[in-house]
Amino acid sequence: MMEPFTRHRGLVGPMDRANVDTDMIIPKQFLKSIKKTGFGLNLFDELRYLDQGHQALNLKERETNPDFPLNKERYIGSTILLTRENFGCGSSREHAPWALKDYGFRAIIAPSFADIFYNNCFKNGLLPIILNRDLVDQLFKQLYSEVGFSISIDLYIQKVFLDNGRNFAFKIDEFYKNCLLEGLDEIDVTLRNKEAITRYEIERRKLHPWIFGAIR
Amino acid sequence: MTGQTLYDKLWQSHVVSNRHDGSTLLYIDRHILHEVTSPQAFEGLRLAGRTPWRLDTNIATPDHNISTDPGERKAGVEGIPDETSRIQVKALDDNCNEFGIKEFKMNDMGQGIVHVMGPELGVTMPGMTVVCGDSHTATHGALGCLAHGIGTSEVEHVLASQCLVTKKMKNMRVTVNGKLGFGVTPKDVILAIIGKIGTAGGNGHAMEFAGDVFADMSVEGRMTVCNMAIEAGARVGLVAVDEKTIDYVKGRRYVPKGELFDTASSYWRSLVSDEGAQFDKEVFMSANEIAPQVSWGTSPEMVAEVSGRVPKMSSMMTPSERAGLRNALEYMGLEEGQRITSIMVDRVFIGSCTNSRIEDLRAAAEVVKGRKRAETVKQVLVVPGSQIVKSQAETEGLHSVFIDAGMEWREPGCSMCLAMNDDKLGVGEHCASTSNRNFEGRQGSGGRTHLMSPAMAAAAAITGRIVDVRTFCGNSR
16 A cells, blocks of 8 residues: 655755756665665765665664765755656666655656656655746755755645745646545555456457467 | 457456456466465465366476575585575475476576577466566567566465456557668667666557568577566567467477468468557567667666767756766766766676577677786686576587686576676666666676677676677677
8 A cells, every 4th residue: 555645844955956866866776675665875876875775784883974965964855856757767676665665755746757767756746846947946946045945745626835935836637646645555556457457368369369379 | 350369369368257347357378486476376375275277287496595606505505504495495395296386496407588488498488478576577469479577466366366457558569670780689679769768668568579670590699688678668479470480489399280380370370460450559679779888877778889988967857867977977887978888897697588599698708718807807707597508509519618717607696687686786886787777786786787799798808897899799819
C-alpha cells in the first residue's frame, strides 16, 4: 500500500539545474539493493559528498560537500524540491523516486519532467508539480531571499499556496491524481478487470495467434 | 476519416479497456526482465501472494552488473566478486526458478543485453507491445512494435496482470530524407536529431522515424536510432515495417514458421503510418546536413560535428543555458570554442545496447584492421552485445582484429555504458564511447564521456584523440 498524498506543508529545498538526470539523482553503484528503501542516503551522492561514493562506505565517515545547497542548514529537513526543466531524464530506474522519497521529499516542483520519471513518481506517493518557468523563477528568488521558505500544497484543489497569500493552480491528470489521493494498490484495481483481460486474450489469440507462441 | 499513424495502430490493437479517469488498460505481449529492476517486483508479488498472469510471455537475462572479464565470468554466479551484484544476479536466477520464467543465465548461449537479445532471438516481433524495466526498451521499436521502458512498480503490475495502466502519448515524426554521406552512421543520425530537438524534444510523444534515410538503413541501424529516442525525451521510438523488417525477423528462434509466418507477415506489412495520418509534431532534416557527431558535454543534446568546436558562452541565449554550459565545461575539463578533434581520449568503449551488434563490431573492426591502439590510450574495451553476437564475431575473426590491435575482447553485458561492474572510467578520464548517455558520472565517478559511432570510437582508439573517421580512413595504414 502506497502512502497517499493529499495535502502537504513543508520547507522548500533547491536543485537549481536543468536536466537533472537519474544518474545524478541516484548513481548506479547504489542500485544494487534488492529492497526499495535506504536509497535516500545516496540521493544526489556525487554532488552531496566530497569523497567518491560506493556502497561499502560508512556514511558517518563521509565528508559532505558544504557548497551543495541541500547540505546547508537552512534547507535541512526540506520536503519539497524546487528544480528546473526536464527533471528526471534518463533511466527508467524507480530507484530515483525511491531515493527522493526516502530522503524525505514529498513533492517536486519544476517547469517540466521526463516522462518515465514523472510516471514513476505516482507509484510512490511523490507528487511532481509542473509550474511555468516564470513562476519557478519567482519561487527560486523567494527561496533564496527568505530563510525557512515553506509552502503548502493541496492536491484536492490542485493548488500551491505561499504564506503571503499568493497561490498557483497546477494541472494533473485525474488518473494520476486519484492514484496519489487514494494511495491505491493499482494491481488490485487492474485485477478487478480480470474478465476483460481474459476476453481480450481469447479474441487476440484468434486474430494474432503467433503472439502466443510460448517462450521456453 | 484521416489515416492512422503506426503508433495509433499499435495502441488501438492492444486496448483492453478505456477507463473513466482517462487511463487505458493496455495489453502487453512481451515482458523482458533483468537483474537490477526486477527484484523488488518479484518481492511485491510474493508479499501480496500473487502469481504471474502468463508465464510464457516473460523472458529474463542478467546484463547490467555482470562482469565482462572472461576469467571472472568462467567462475559463474558464485564467483562474482562484488557481493551486491552477486545477490542481484542470484535473486534473478532464484526468482525465475521460483516463478517458472525462462531465463538465459549469465553464461548461456542466448544471454545478452536485453535489447540485443530480444530482437536477435525473435522474442520481439512487429506489432507487439514490449516492455522492460529499462528506458532503452525503445530499441525494439525498430521492428515496428510498441516498446518502452517501465519502472519497477510497473514490472510488478505487468507480471501480475499482463497489462499496463497508461495514457496514450502524442504522435511525433522525424523525417530525414536524402542519402547519408561516407562515414555517417545511424548513431550520427540520432545524435544529430537529439542535438537539433534537445533532450526534452520528444517528451510526451511516440517518435516515428521516417524518410529515405531510415528506409535505406539496416534493421540493426534502426535499432541504434530507436534506442536513443529516449535521449530525445520520447519513451517510444518507431520505424515502420518493410521487407527488411520481415527478412530480419524470419527464421529467428521464437518467430513462427511456415504458414503462420506468412499470415503474420501479411499483418506486419500493414504496420506503417497511413498516408495523411496526422502527427502532433513533425521535424524534418536532410541527410546531407548530418556529419559524424561527437558529444562534448554532459547531456546527449550537447553534440557537435567532429569538425566543429565546443560552443562559446556568447552563443548561449539564456542565463540557464549559460549555467548549463559552464557546468558542462567545468565537468568535462574543456574550454569554450575548443576544437572537437583536440580532445585526447584515455579509454575507449565499444559496446552497449546502442552499438554492440554485429554490424557495429564489423564497422569498428574495419577501421582497426592492421592498426594498433595508441600508446596513450589506457584501455579499449570491445564488448559484444550478446553471446550470439560474440560467437558470430569470432567466426568472422573480428575478435582477432581487436586483440591484435591491443584491445580487450570481453564477454557480453552492459559494461561501461553504465559502469555498474568494474568497467569504469577514473576521475577526469575522457572516453570515446559508443554508448547512449554522457551524464556526469555515468561511466564512472568523475569520468568524461564522448558519445560517437563505433567507427569514430575505433579511430579515436588508434589516434589517441577524437578524429574524423572520414579523413582517417583516407590515410594509408
